[in-house]
Amino acid sequence: MYRIVDKRELADKITLFVLDAPLVAANARPGQFVILRVDEQGERIPLTIASTEGGKVTIVVQEVGKTTAHLRSKEIGDALADVAGPLGTPAHIEKLGTVVCVAGGVGTAIIYPEAKAFKEAGNKVITLMGARNKSLLFFTDELAQVSDRIIYATDDGSFGHHGFVTDLLQQLIDEGTTIDLVVAIGPIPMMRATCELTKKYGIKTVVSLNPVMVDGTGMCGACRVTVGGETKFCCTDGPEFDGHLVDFDELAARNCQYVDKERLSYSMYEEKRGCGGRCHG
Amino acid sequence: MRRTVSRIRKRIDMPSQDPAERRRNFQEVALGYSPEEAVEEASRCIHCPKQPCVAGCPVEIDIPSFLKLIAEEKFGEAAAKIKEKNSLPAICGRVCPQENQCEGVCTLGKRGEPIAIGALERFAADWERLNAAEQKLPEAGKQEGKVAVVGSGPAGLTVAAELARMGYEVTVFEALHVPGGVLSYGIPEFRLPKDIVRHEIEYVQSLGVKLLTNVVVGRTITVDQLFDEGYDAIFIGAGAGLPHFLNIPGENLNGVFSANEFLTRVNLMKAYEFPEYDTPVKLGKKVIVVGAGNTAMDAARNALRLGSEVTIVYRRSRQEMPARLAEIHHAEEEGIEFRLLTNPIRIIGEDGWVKAMECIRMELGEPDQSGRRRPVPVPGSEFVLECDSVIIAVGQSPNPILTKNLPGLEMTKWGTVVVDPETMQTSIPGIFAGGDIISGGTTVIEAMGDGKKAARGISAYLQQKARV
Ligand SMILES: Cc1cc2nc3c(=O)[nH]c(=O)nc-3n(C[C@H](O)[C@H](O)[C@H](O)COP(=O)(O)OP(=O)(O)OC[C@H]3O[C@@H](n4cnc5c(N)ncnc54)[C@H](O)[C@@H]3O)c2cc1C
Numbered sequence: 001m002y003r004i005v006d007k008r009e010l011a012d013k014i015t016l017f018v019l020d021a022p023l024v025a026a027n028a029r030p031g032q033f034v035i036l037r038v039d040e041q042g043e044r045i046p047l048t049i050a051s052t053e054g055g056k057v058t059i060v061v062q063e064v065g066k067t068t069a070h071l072r073s074k075e076i077g078d079a080l081a082d083v084a085g086p087l088g089t090p091a092h093i094e095k096l097g098t099v100v101c102v103a104g105g106v107g108t109a110i111i112y113p114e115a116k117a118f119k120e121a122g123n124k125v126i127t128l129m130g131a132r133n134k135s136l137l138f139f140t141d142e143l144a145q146v147s148d149r150i151i152y153a154t155d156d157g158s159f160g161h162h163g164f165v166t167d168l169l170q171q172l173i174d175e176g177t178t179i180d181l182v183v184a185i186g187p188i189p190m191m192r193a194t195c196e197l198t199k200k201y202g203i204k205t206v207v208s209l210n211p212v213m214v215d216g217t218g219m220c221g222a223c224r225v226t227v228g229g230e231t232k233f234c235c236t237d238g239p240e241f242d243g244h245l246v247d248f249d250e251l252a253a254r255n256c257q258y259v260d261k262e263r264l265s266y267s268m269y270e271e272k273r274g275c276g277g278r279c280h281g
Numbered sequence: 282m283r284r285t286v287s288r289i290r291k292r293i294d295m296p297s298q299d300p301a302e303r304r305r306n307f308q309e310v311a312l313g314y315s316p317e318e319a320v321e322e323a324s325r326c327i328h329c330p331k332q333p334c335v336a337g338c339p340v341e342i343d344i345p346s347f348l349k350l351i352a353e354e355k356f357g358e359a360a361a362k363i364k365e366k367n368s369l370p371a372i373c374g375r376v377c378p379q380e381n382q383c384e385g386v387c388t389l390g391k392r393g394e395p396i397a398i399g400a401l402e403r404f405a406a407d408w409e410r411l412n413a414a415e416q417k418l419p420e421a422g423k424q425e426g427k428v429a430v431v432g433s434g435p436a437g438l439t440v441a442a443e444l445a446r447m448g449y450e451v452t453v454f455e456a457l458h459v460p461g462g463v464l465s466y467g468i469p470e471f472r473l474p475k476d477i478v479r480h481e482i483e484y485v486q487s488l489g490v491k492l493l494t495n496v497v498v499g500r501t502i503t504v505d506q507l508f509d510e511g512y513d514a515i516f517i518g519a520g521a522g523l524p525h526f527l528n529i530p531g532e533n534l535n536g537v538f539s540a541n542e543f544l545t546r547v548n549l550m551k552a553y554e555f556p557e558y559d560t561p562v563k564l565g566k567k568v569i570v571v572g573a574g575n576t577a578m579d580a581a582r583n584a585l586r587l588g589s590e591v592t593i594v595y596r597r598s599r600q601e602m603p604a605r606l607a608e609i610h611h612a613e614e615e616g617i618e619f620r621l622l623t624n625p626i627r628i629i630g631e632d633g634w635v636k637a638m639e640c641i642r643m644e645l646g647e648p649d650q651s652g653r654r655r656p657v658p659v660p661g662s663e664f665v666l667e668c669d670s671v672i673i674a675v676g677q678s679p680n681p682i683l684t685k686n687l688p689g690l691e692m693t694k695w696g697t698v699v700v701d702p703e704t705m706q707t708s709i710p711g712i713f714a715g716g717d718i719i720s721g722g723t724t725v726i727e728a729m730g731d732g733k734k735a736a737r738g739i740s741a742y743l744q745q746k747a748r749v
């Protein structure tokens with residue numbers, strides 16, 4: 001049993017949970033994730049470890065379907081059926097000079113522990129943070145604290161630059177900033193666009209991929225991605241890879257594999273939840 | 282009663298579900314003996330003096346004695362007799378390749394049909410479970426020593442049960458949320474009901490074994506940390522879970538799975554009960570399974586039960602198929618088509634999804650190192666098979682997650698762990714291994730046999746350690 005010891009709404013449909021999972025917390029490093037199941041009928045889903053403290057693991061979850069919705073419905077004191085981890089190869093953190101962290105959407109939560117680690121390793125950290133609109137921005141204070149500079153962008157212009165994070169990156173490059181590494185984490189189109197840009201300038205870029213996973217231990221191959229023409233298992237070889245070598249088209253296509261079933265599952269859940277509210281509320 | 286004219290009576294066939302019926306459900310295919318049938322079959326044993334059957338069983342079950350107890354209708358005592366040596370009898374009785382083990386060497390087999398030892402083992406274990414008549418085994422005194430077991434497949438469970446019965450403190454660490462290894466995620470419900478696996482694992486726990494799921498040793502906790510926490514010896518039974526692919530174009534298209542992924546979704550995550558259970562699986566109308574081992578048969582028969590037409594594609598001929606004969610028969614009876622001497626060369630896609638598979642015909646050439654005749658492609662014989670899903674079941678090797686972080690651990694070039702065949706100790710003192718991680722993949726009972734030897738090896742190691 002893995003008890004929820006804290007819960008906070010961070011933004012629209014984005015929730016932070018602190019879980020009691022001492023074994024996971026003990027060895028977790030930036031870039032790693034857990035696989036959890038909400039209950040006995042539940043699916044195994046991967047979520048990044050945003051931070052750890054004294055036997056507690058913090059995760060940030062964005063509701064996109066049945067399992068994430070079900071998870072968000074859980075309250076402090078409730079327990080989750082399973083939390084396994086830390087999984088994945090930890091991020092490679094070293095002193096490089098200037099590291100630009102490009103975060104999009106819920107990728108903000110995933111990039112946070114890395115930005116912090118890069119900062120602690122003595123790098124200058126510039127964070128470019130993007131979201132569809134202002135209500136989806138979160139962790140701004142946390143990231144600002146570990147960044148030497150932080151710039152925002154929203155698709156609709158409701159906060160910061162009106163446009164994409166890639167515009168901000170282009171500006172940095174145009175200003176003549178020397179960039180030793182870009183870490184880009186967020187939706188696939190954002191990571192792809194970032195990589196296309198940095199490739200032109202020959203700036204090394206690391207991305208964190210999010211294929212569908214089952215076991216998360218290298219046992220099933222559901223998470224396979226093509227990197228530099230080779231098949232890799234994201235859960236053990238990744239989740240971080242050299243962004244210039246990633247086949248994003250394949251990743252995007254593979255992530256749609258279950259769309260119809262996922263929709264069915266989500267709408268059934270919403271219906272149940274909706275009715276529950278009406279009948280008892 | 283079916284007595285025949287020959288001196289040796291004929292074996293009593295175990296009833297099974299009709300193929301036309303079972304191909305659309307997930308219930309168990311083989312139905313098991315009635316008590317009358319079991320008594321009759323067990324009483325066929327002539328208690329030959331040499332008892333070769335016992336040596337044919339890797340965990341050394343006293344077969345003649347338990348057969349005698351069944352013949353005397355002492356079913357509970359028969360189960361207890363089996364459990365002196367085997368903590369997972371209902372499982373072994375179902376999945377052991379008995380024809381190559383105990384039954385393969387039974388004296389009666391020379392002039393007639395061997396005793397159905399597996400079916401009787403299953404009967405005794407099922408009878409005990411259903412009649413809640415578990416007999417307590419004598420308890421050993423407590424021994425000094427704490428052992429960590431990595432992996433809860435048949436190898437790990439056996440080491441744990443044996444050591445617990447000797448009086449050691451044992452904890453099993455399992456990466457997945459359910460213990461059992463291949464018994465839980467690989468072998469389908471219709472061959473090995475998961476309730477039975479659960480029951481036998483609970484039995485192992487009742488012997489005093491502690492079991493922790495969701496612990497990936499090497500990530501959640503390292504081997505060094507286990508030693509630091511006071512474990513005196515470690516057994517690695519992490520299996521051979523890393524699936525192989527064919528490395529042909531189109532293998533990452535949507536609709537292509539490893540058998541492990543497909544079987545895990547269906548067996549472990551219960552995708553056949555979606556949306557009751559959250560994990561989906563998606564198969565098209567026409568499914569091709571590549572390979573002809575037990576894993577391929579299981580994948581094919583699972584796919585059939587989900588409502589697809591299934592074809593098995595295999596590059597060698599019928600004689601070389603590695604699956605058990607009974608499983609091949611079952612698959613054929615249920616209506617699975619076999620395309621032998623056929624090798625996939627490319628998976629063809631449309632809009633990111635599988636649409637067809639290009640294959641080439643093969644013929645058998647000279648024997649290779651394995652002694653099997655090597656299949657060679659027939660030039661110009663390429664052809665296309667339509668399909669919407671492909672399941673790759675061409676073998677697996679040990680998962681390196683744990684072993685790659687153990688400097689000094691001797692490995693073979695196939696990624697298996699090297700052990701002393703007597704003690705099962707690896708090149709690192711205090712670390713033992715057994716099961717698929719040392720063999721690359723064999724059988725449940727071989728893995729259990731390894732576990733048994735390792736338990737003795739570990740006990741000897743701990744005794745010696747206590748002395749110095
Ligand atoms: C290494 C890794 C780290 C991640 N970290 C986070 C995180 O910190 N916060 C966060 O909100 N999300 C994270 N995700 C994504 C998260 O796992 C998915 O959003 C979640 O699984 C969706 O489940 P669902 O049932 O709610 O939605 P579904 O309706 O099942 O799926 C919606 C979409 O999510 C993806 N998805 C579905 N099932 C899985 C699965 N089993 N594994 C992975 N992706 C799946 C698919 O693209 C799918 O189209 C991470 C994914 C990976 C691979």
Ligand SMILES: Cc1cc2nc3c(=O)[nH]c(=O)nc-3n(C[C@H](O)[C@H](O)[C@H](O)COP(=O)(O)OP(=O)(O)OC[C@H]3O[C@@H](n4cnc5c(N)ncnc54)[C@H](O)[C@@H]3O)c2cc1C
Pocket residue numbers: 376377378431432433434435436437454455456457460461462463464467468496497498499518519520521522544575576577579680682683715716717718722723724725726728
């Ligand atoms: C589909 C299929 C069908 C089969 N059918 C038969 C059959 O009918 N009869 C037969 O005799 N044999 C059969 N086999 C073979 C048999 O199942 C295996 O030989 C046997 O299960 C091996 O046992 P094991 O204990 O070595 O490993 P496994 O059963 O593979 O168990 C290993 C366990 O270790 C866990 N693990 C791995 N790494 C770690 C880690 N780092 N930390 C913690 N836990 C870890 C895994 O999650 C797994 O649960 C079949 C195999 C497959 C795949």
Ligand code: SF4
Pocket residue numbers: 337338339340341342344367373374377379382383384398399402726
């Ligand atoms: S465990 Fe397997 S080999 Fe041993 S007696 Fe039973 S069926 Fe035969």
Ligand code: SF4
Pocket residue numbers: 326327328329332333334335344345386387388389396
């Ligand atoms: S070999 Fe066959 S006949 Fe002889 S004791 Fe064993 S089971 Fe009985």
Ligand code: FES
Pocket residue numbers: 212213214215216217218219220221222223224233234235236
């Ligand atoms: S999720 Fe199964 S191998 Fe990566």
